[in-house]
Amino acid sequence: MKGYSGKILRVDLGTREMRIEEPPRLWYEKYLGGKGLGYRYLLQDVDAKVDPLGPDNEIIFMSGPFAGTIVPTSSRLAVLTKSPATGTILVSLVGGGVAAELKYAGYDGIIICGRAASPVYLYVSNHKVAVEKADALWGKGIHETEGLLREKYKPEVKSLTIGPGGENKVLYACITVDAYHQAGRGGSGAVMGSKNLKAIVVQGSSGVQIDNDMKSFLNYILEIRQHDVLTEAHLWTDLTGTPGTVDASQEIGVLPTRNYQDGQYEKVAGINSDAVKTKLKRTRACATCPLGCGRFTQAKDGSSVEGPEYETIGLAGSNCDVDDMDTLIRFNKLCDDLGLDTISTGGVLAFAMEATGKGIYDFGIHFGEEEKMLDYVKKIAGRRGVGNILAAGVKRVAADVGGQDIAMEVKGLEFPAFDPRGSYGMALAYATSDRGACHQRAFAIEEDAFGSMDPFTFVNKAEVVKRQQDYNSAKDSLIICDFWRPSPETLAEIYTRVTGWPMTAEELKSCGERIWNMGQLFNQGAGFDRKDDYLPPRVLHDPLLQGPAAHKTFKVDEFTASLSELYGLRGWDESGKVQKEKLRQLGMDDGIAGGAEP
Amino acid sequence: MKLVLDSSRCTGCESCELACAAFHTNAFDPGRSRIRIANDPYRGESQINVCRNCPDHPCVDACRFDACVYNDRTGFVEVRDEACSRCNACVVACPYDAVFLDPMTELPLICDGCSGIPRCVPFCYKEAIRLE
Numbered sequence: 085m086k087g088y089s090g091k092i093l094r095v096d097l098g099t100r101e102m103r104i105e106e107p108p109r110l111w112y113e114k115y116l117g118g119k120g121l122g123y124r125y126l127l128q129d130v131d132a133k134v135d136p137l138g139p140d141n142e143i144i145f146m147s148g149p150f151a152g153t154i155v156p157t158s159s160r161l162a163v164l165t166k167s168p169a170t171g172t173i174l175v176s177l178v179g180g181g182v183a184a185e186l187k188y189a190g191y192d193g194i195i196i197c198g199r200a201a202s203p204v205y206l207y208v209s210n211h212k213v214a215v216e217k218a219d220a221l222w223g224k225g226i227h228e229t230e231g232l233l234r235e236k237y238k239p240e241v242k243s244l245t246i247g248p249g250g251e252n253k254v255l256y257a258c259i260t261v262d263a264y265h266q267a268g269r270g271g272s273g274a275v276m277g278s279k280n281l282k283a284i285v286v287q288g289s290s291g292v293q294i295d296n297d298m299k300s301f302l303n304y305i306l307e308i309r310q311h312d313v314l315t316e317a318h319l320w321t322d323l324t325g326t327p328g329t330v331d332a333s334q335e336i337g338v339l340p341t342r343n344y345q346d347g348q349y350e351k352v353a354g355i356n357s358d359a360v361k362t363k364l365k366r367t368r369a370c371a372t373c374p375l376g377c378g379r380f381t382q383a384k385d386g387s388s389v390e391g392p393e394y395e396t397i398g399l400a401g402s403n404c405d406v407d408d409m410d411t412l413i414r415f416n417k418l419c420d421d422l423g424l425d426t427i428s429t430g431g432v433l434a435f436a437m438e439a440t441g442k443g444i445y446d447f448g449i450h451f452g453e454e455e456k457m458l459d460y461v462k463k464i465a466g467r468r469g470v471g472n473i474l475a476a477g478v479k480r481v482a483a484d485v486g487g488q489d490i491a492m493e494v495k496g497l498e499f500p501a502f503d504p505r506g507s508y509g510m511a512l513a514y515a516t517s518d519r520g521a522c523h524q525r526a527f528a529i530e531e532d533a534f535g536s537m538d539p540f541t542f543v544n545k546a547e548v549v550k551r552q553q554d555y556n557s558a559k560d561s562l563i564i565c566d567f568w569r570p571s572p573e574t575l576a577e578i579y580t581r582v583t584g585w586p587m588t589a590e591e592l593k594s595c596g597e598r599i600w601n602m603g604q605l606f607n608q609g610a611g612f613d614r615k616d617d618y619l620p621p622r623v624l625h626d627p628l629l630q631g632p633a634a635h636k637t638f639k640v641d642e643f644t645a646s647l648s649e650l651y652g653l654r655g656w657d658e659s660g661k662v663q664k665e666k667l668r669q670l671g672m673d674d675g676i677a678g679g680a681e682p
Numbered sequence: 683m684k685l686v687l688d689s690s691r692c693t694g695c696e697s698c699e700l701a702c703a704a705f706h707t708n709a710f711d712p713g714r715s716r717i718r719i720a721n722d723p724y725r726g727e728s729q730i731n732v733c734r735n736c737p738d739h740p741c742v743d744a745c746r747f748d749a750c751v752y753n754d755r756t757g758f759v760e761v762r763d764e765a766c767s768r769c770n771a772c773v774v775a776c777p778y779d780a781v782f783l784d785p786m787t788e789l790p791l792i793c794d795g796c797s798g799i800p801r802c803v804p805f806c807y808k809e810a811i812r813l814e
Contacts, residue, residue, distance in 0.1 A: 289785060292710040298704050306804055388726065
């Protein structure tokens with residue numbers, strides 16, 4: 085087998101049973117790797133109604149066929165589980181160098197189930213797999229933990245680590261790689277915490293083989309880098325990194341401001357890419373990535389971080405009315421060390437700030453209270469005082485104490501930093517993403533508000549959202565970073581050269597659609613249907629006050645029709661249920677639907 | 683010709699290691715690369731380490747078996763595997779710790795400039811590694 089290692093490591097932390105599985109070739113061809121292969125295992129192994137924080141939930145780490153090779157942006161790992169935040173299936177992707185290292189250790193993926201009786205970490209190398217005691221690491225921040233693990237093994241080892249946020253099962257706790265790279269969204273860190281699993285250490289010592297003649301492959305990749313990667317369409321990564329999006333979002337009026345009360349921020353100069361540049365030390369890249377979007381910055385107090393990224397700036401900056409870059413760097417560093425998703429943490433704090441100001445519930449924090457915000461991050465990670473309430477995420481907190489009208493979430497996942505009232509394509513993308521409000525499943529805004537389509541209509545948006553959801557599912561399975569946008573033809577050719585198995589652009593798109601349908605099958609089994617593809621009341625009823633979207637009434641009827649149109653394009657029924665005919669078309673009538681079969 | 687390094691420009695992507703290993707071993711196996719990147723992700727720093735083409739070639743002088751030889755045409759040192767006794771004298775002699783050991787063969791890994799066209803250079807977009 086080329087590209088793939090052909091081996092999956094399975095570990096039950098409860099019984100300490102370990103075994104190596106070799107998935108059939110057909111699974112690799114149909115599900116590709118990463119998201120697809122992980123979804124396939126979740127559908128097979130996990131009851132969709134499982135308690136996400138119980139021992140029967142699995143957490144899966146899955147690489148793609150390109151990880152470990154020189155294919156640009158390919159060192160990304162998919163983390164899969166049933167999300168404790170949303171109750172949906174969850175895939176969250178993380179960069180850094182761990183995906184390549186896992187391949188070098190001889191595995192495509194690791195599947196973990198059960199729960200250890202006391203804190204442990206898992207050590208994985210080519211010759212040894214061991215469950216080790218982690219009592220001495222439990223309670224420590226991610227940065228110290230990573231350092232201790234590097235000291236114990238060697239500086240080059242890679243780890244997947246949780247901080248106190250994950251240990252305390254904060255529902256938006258993340259998993260970290262290489263200090264500042266996170267599987268951020270959906271609370272996979274809490275699932276690791278629920279299993280008493282502090283970290284996974286990976287140390288690899290073998291190479292990845294490919295089918296193609298190596299010298300011709302190196303020349304081919306150089307061609308691709310020159311003509312398809314390091315091009316004007318992608319080089320914003322090098323020029324500004326994601327903070328460049330701050331001014332762009334401000335211009336089109338989708339920059340979340342004071343818990344999405346507005347889409348333009350009057351103090352944007354304090355948080356845009358020029359502000360980041362004043363703190364910039366150098367640029368950084370994940371393994372095998374020529375784009376190098378990472379910004380390593382340092383605040384006045386000496387705090388340094390790889391970040392802050394656009395999402396962190398939007399959620400903790402304008403959305404919390406904080407325009408001080410030093411505070412954002414400190415917030416970023418704190419979340420990264422304690423193991424909290426900066427998007428959801430920013431969203432939760434903005435909700436608490438507005439709720440307090442409006443007298444809905446006294447969380448004791450107001451917009452713009454910078455030092456208090458940093459203190460609240462620690463409270464949330466430690467579940468101390470009000471932090472214990474906020475650790476449940478916006479949806480649950482609002483259900484408990486009120487404020488549902490100002491709760492910006494879908495399916496329990498807090499909004500990313502693109503206000504959908506300025507991009508109806510994004511509204512449909514948030515409502516129908518497989519893991520709740522997510523900007524990465526379909527980044528439809530690039531075709532409407534940032535592109536040439538009218539952003540204030542749902543006409544033709546279902547096609548955009550479906551196409552992107554499907555294609556990104558394939559990309560997230562291969563796995564290629566969001567920031568490189570190759571054509572399906574290019575990806576198919578790389579796949580063929582790496583694995584030696586023929587692949588076409590059409591088949592790749594079919595793989596994407598198959599994978600998207602697997603996610604829907606799982607969610608259907610967990611009880612999700614059309615009623616869960618909603619948008620929060622503020623989007624439907626409160627117009628933005630400034631920018632191109634100002635005072636526009638949201639087209640609720642068009643949204644409803646657009647949902648039906650999307651289900652229709654997918655071959656689902658009006659309630660959003662996957663139909664048998666669609667399963668047959670996609671080659672999924674092999675029992676994969678299991679208990680969830682309609 | 684020699685490689686000129688500027689670690690302050692390195693983003694830590696390690697593409698150079700993969701290009702090197704792929705060219706010499708036919709596999710993406712960074713443990714067998716002749717160029718190494720030491721990444722410190724926490725501090726966001728990277729150090730490039732590879733043969734500096736010392737004018738006096740201490741590795742060549744240290745080799746008692748004529749296995750380490752200087753190639754006048756390319757300007758790089760080459761290891762004649764069949765002559766190497768695996769004594770590690772070249773590893774010890776290198777003032778930059780830039781002679782590595784191949785974990786599979788235990789032979790020294792010294793940058794040979796890919797016989798004149800170093801493959802790492804075109805993969806370094808940031809020009810942290812240049813050929814002069």
